[in-house]
Amino acid sequence: MDKVTLIATATMGLEALVAKEVRDLGYEDVTVENGRIIYTADPMAICRSNLWLRTADRIKVRVGEFKALSFEELFEKTKALPWADFIPVNAEFPVIGKSVKSQLFSVSDCQAIVKKAVVESLKKKYSTDWFKEDGPLYRIEVAIHKDIATLTIDASGDGLHKRGYRYRSNQAPLKETLASALIMLTNWKADKPLIDPFCGSGTLPIEAAMIGQNIAPGFMREFASERWDWIGQDKWDQARMEVEDLAKYDQELDILGTDIDHRMIELSEHNAAEAGFNDIIRFKQMQVTDLRAKREYGCVIANPPYGERLGEKEQVAQLYKEMGKIFQEHIPTWSIYVLTSNEQFEELYGKKATKKRKLYNGKIRTDLYQYWGPRPPKPVAPSNE
Structure with a gap:
């Protein structure tokens, strides 16, 4: 895979800072929206973004985005996306969701429909009717805002604010x-x-x-995408070596x-x-x-x-x-x-x-x-x- 579209989520008010951090990593194809920064880059950007972005909340891989006014439309358009390009046959792929100001307001129904659509898509690719889901985690999110559905896979795992050093905190810690x-x-x-x-x-x-x-804020922790075969351990090793070299x-x-x-x-x-x-x-x-x-x-x-x-x-x-x-x-x-x-x-x-x-x-x-x-x-x- 040569290029992926990434979404770095951000707390309201910090979008410009996150965008600057993304550009400082060398990625120029950047779009700033409320709560998120969208950029297209090579898979290596997944490693570098997770390790280096200090002000982003998490990194997601965008699989697709489309308008969905009915459950049937959500199912068919989700099924048509290239899920097998990202998700291997043994992957664990739970689905989470949210819906804001949209006709499809039942989050649980949207999650169930997306899960079924992804399964149907993977069935066709892998010629199997059963997925054990005992491998690496590929957590899918369906986020619907004003009837536009965005389908992503979480590349971070725990939120990026979890650096790995704060095992204990006061009652109102600063994130x-x-x-x-x-x-x-x-x-x-x-x-x-x-x-x-x-x-x-x-x-x-x-x-x-x-x-x-x-020092890269993510140097002490692991990320969900470290186990993704289509990125490869060699890229993660290279990214972590960069962290050491630049400190x-x-x-x-x-x-x-x-x-x-x-x-x-x-x-x-x-x-x-x-x-x-x-x-x-x-x-x-x-x-x-x-x-x-x-x-x-x-x-x-x-x-x-x-x-x-x-x-x-x-x-x-x-x-x-x-x-x-x-x-x-x-x-x-x-x-x-x-x-x-x-x-x-x-x-x-x-x-x-x-x-x-x-x-x-x-x-x-x-x-x-x-x-x-x-x-x-x-x-x-x-x-x-």
């Missing part, structure tokens, strides 16, 4: 993909210090360390995660050790009001409490006031980035943001408040005199 997005939306570079004053389970500092050392393990980093709760510091240290950063990221128990910095220029990325729960609003309001006072007094030249759903943040913080960007933390609509610090002065070139 790894969103943590990476927050870092990529800032002006932070590997040669600058970074502080996360509400580090929780350490996700943001760990993702920053991976970005800083150019910058010698890149020094100055990353600090702090939290008022000592249990979160222990949790962060555990997760950082799992990711291989126990000697690279520092964690410290402290209040945000005690935050100080030795270096003049740096970056704070914060995901503080939002005050969504009853009884928290007054505490959170006071916290935001203290953040504004401390940051502006003690690190006035640093860039500050704060993610919160609190619409009064700027008023409480005491300063209007340079820029705001709408993002979603799970189902919570938030804003990333960006306060850009001054540019550090350029180093003076040594005189020849």
Whole structure:
């Protein structure tokens, strides 16, 4: 198979970032839509996309897309797709589904019809009436939106946010993909210090360390498509070798995660050790009001409490006031980035943001408040005199 059409799914608001990541991998045939990025590439792109995309939710192979207004139409058009080009005779191929604003609204019926249609298609190719389904996983999805059915096969398995280092987390962890997005939306570079004053389970500092050392986010885990014969183990071996070759393990980093709760510091240290950063990221128990910095220029990325729960609003309001006072007094030249759903943040913080960007933390609509610090002065070139 020379070319495949891939779909990288994305959380609302992160589509442009995912598209940039896809292009950075060298794939230019990119279409950006709500919640997904579509691109055509060779099968090797499946390996590289799963290993490298930091902000995408998962990678899917598109088998076909068509309009379906009746169950008969869904069956016949699904059956006509080249399923045998993707699915071997021993494959396990469960079907999941969703339907939004479509005449075919019964998801369970759509799943059953697609399953039957795929079986009929494979029967003709493999000349058999029975499929054991005891081989590699090819999870099919039928997604119907405004009567357009998209049939895909999941190439990731677990969602791409599951990097493999976070075995334990706090009650409201920042999703790894969103943590990476927050870092990529800032002006932070590997040669600058970074502080996360509400580090929780350490996700943001760990993702920053991976970005800083150019370590692929998927290097610790496996993917469903690693067992697909039509991709081949040789491509996966090559892709993983690229991951090793491109990593910058010698890149020094100055990353600090702090939290008022000592249990979160222990949790962060555990997760950082799992990711291989126990000697690279520092964690410290402290209040945000005690935050100080030795270096003049740096970056704070914060995901503080939002005050969504009853009884928290007054505490959170006071916290935001203290953040504004401390940051502006003690690190006035640093860039500050704060993610919160609190619409009064700027008023409480005491300063209007340079820029705001709408993002979603799970189902919570938030804003990333960006306060850009001054540019550090350029180093003076040594005189020849």
